[in-house]
Each structure stands twice: as structure tokens, then as C-alpha cells.
Amino acid sequence: MTKNSEIRLLGTVASPYVNRVQFVCNLKSIDYEFVAENLACKSELLLTSNPIHKKVPVLLHANESPTCESLVIIQYLEEIKPDVHPIFPSAPAERANNRFWAHYIDNQFFPLYEKLRITQGKERKEAIKQEIIEGSIVLEEAFVKTSKGKAYFGGDDVGFLDVVLGCFLSWTYFVEKENKFKIFDEVRTPRLVEWTKRIWSHEAIKSVIPTNEIISEFYMMLQKYRPLGA
The missing domain is CATH 1.20.1050.10 (Glutathione S-transferase Yfyf (Class Pi); Chain A, domain 2)
Known part of the structure; x- marks a missing residue:
């Protein structure tokens, strides 16, 4: 995980949904900054990045809109880096x-x-x-x-x-x-x-x-x- 990366991941280390995003980042050698959230006292960044569900994970990529929900994030990572360890079948x-x-x-x-x-x-x-x-x-x-x-x-x-x-x-x-x-x-x-x-x-x-x-x-x-x- 690289600090000051253009990709930031809002999450908590115990969440399996956050872990799966980290798993894919590692598979694809994607550098990211992990921003730890306290789910009992959510940050303003989390609340504004995911105003509908107010949950982790949330992926922040440069100046793009926040990406929420783990499966959506995984598909996004696949699309921005399709040639490194593709995880979806071709058919x-x-x-x-x-x-x-x-x-x-x-x-x-x-x-x-x-x-x-x-x-x-x-x-x-x-x-x-x-x-x-x-x-x-x-x-x-x-x-x-x-x-x-x-x-x-x-x-x-x-x-x-x-x-x-x-x-x-x-x-x-x-x-x-x-x-x-x-x-x-x-x-x-x-x-x-x-x-x-x-x-x-x-x-x-x-x-x-x-x-x-x-x-x-x-x-x-x-x-x-x-x-x-x-």
C-alpha cells in the first residue's frame, strides 16, 4: 500500500468486503492508500463518498467519482487494469x-x-x-x-x-x-x-x-x- 497514491480505499481491516478489494489490488499490483474507518464513528469523507449506504469499502481514484460496493469496485479495477491478472472468464x-x-x-x-x-x-x-x-x-x-x-x-x-x-x-x-x-x-x-x-x-x-x-x-x-x- 502506497501513501499518497492516486487510489485510496476507505475500509476496515476486519471487513471481508474490504479484504476482497485489497485481494484484487494485490493480484493486479495496484498501489493504493488504505484509509482506516471507524464504523462506530464514520468519517465525513466516508459519509460524503457513500451518502446512500454509508458503508465501506469505497474506492477513490484520482478525480473520478467514488466507487462503492465491493463487487462494483472489483469490476472497476478489472476495467482499469485488464491486462494484469484478469480475474473474469473471457466467455x-x-x-x-x-x-x-x-x-x-x-x-x-x-x-x-x-x-x-x-x-x-x-x-x-x-x-x-x-x-x-x-x-x-x-x-x-x-x-x-x-x-x-x-x-x-x-x-x-x-x-x-x-x-x-x-x-x-x-x-x-x-x-x-x-x-x-x-x-x-x-x-x-x-x-x-x-x-x-x-x-x-x-x-x-x-x-x-x-x-x-x-x-x-x-x-x-x-x-x-x-x-x-x-
Whole structure:
């Protein structure tokens, strides 16, 4: 991350949505200045840059208008630097398929983590755990089809869906530990278990994945502030 860069990223280190933008910046060797936000006391810069949702991440690029929402930012980064580690498939049908699964991950799968956090009662929590497990099996099937037998969703190297799902790994491990169950399991989701090991050790993400301690602190803050950003 370069200070005084023409690109600034407003975010918080514990947000998976911010992490995915950092992941893509690293993949594409894009220098940026990280501007840390306190979501309990948002800066005027954040509020004016994202007046609709007032959430992170927000990308500020030179004199351009602010770009908000992580998936929109990723597509923007792909367009301004398309020749360095392209993350989208070249075929239109495959790009559409990637966007479908990104929507599933962001709007159906990961929200179950938050649902589990705020739900009271053992039986109801167990029901949500089962929903998460069923979702992980769906993602295992998606990985098998999308990767076509290769190491990543993107094939031989990290692609769009690897970024979208990979940014949630720290939170996945945290949720597993807090709730004493496995989300990605060697029996149910063997391909994704191997995939998580590859993503976890990838040079482009190692420096931006939050530690368990950072997530734990953020988790405590979520008792008062719920949205993670998008």
C-alpha cells in the first residue's frame, strides 16, 4: 500500500468486503492508500463518498467519482487494469455464471453467518448451522463445475469467485470456532477444503486476511453495529 497514491480505499481491516478489494489490488499490483474507518464513528469523507449506504469499502481514484460496493469496485479495477491478472472468464456465459454464484455467496450464503450470530436458542441455532452446511455443499458442487477439475474457481489461477468467496475464509474459521462445527468438511466438501488451503497461502491475500484477534474485536463491536459493509 502506497501513501499518497492516486487510489485510496476507505475500509476496515476486519471487513471481508474490504479484504476482497485489497485481494484484487494485490493480484493486479495496484498501489493504493488504505484509509482506516471507524464504523462506530464514520468519517465525513466516508459519509460524503457513500451518502446512500454509508458503508465501506469505497474506492477513490484520482478525480473520478467514488466507487462503492465491493463487487462494483472489483469490476472497476478489472476495467482499469485488464491486462494484469484478469480475474473474469473471457466467455460471456462463464462471466454470467460467475456473477450468479457471487450473488449467491453474498446474498444467501454469507448472510447465514450473521443470522447465526443474532439468533437465540440452541434449536434455532442448530437449524441455521444446517442451512450453512447445505450451502457449503451447494458451493462444493459449484466449485467442481466451475473449476473444471483445476485448482481454483478461476481454473489454473485465482479468479473472480476465488476472490468473492476467499475473502470470507477468516470469518468462516471464526464462525466454526465460535459455534463448534465445520462449514467446509473433508467428507462433505473435499474439493473446497483443498481450495481453502491454496487460497489461505496465496501471496496476494496473506497480507490482508484479518487475524482471529481482529475479527474477535470486530465481532464484539457488531453487538452494537451490525452491517459489515458490502
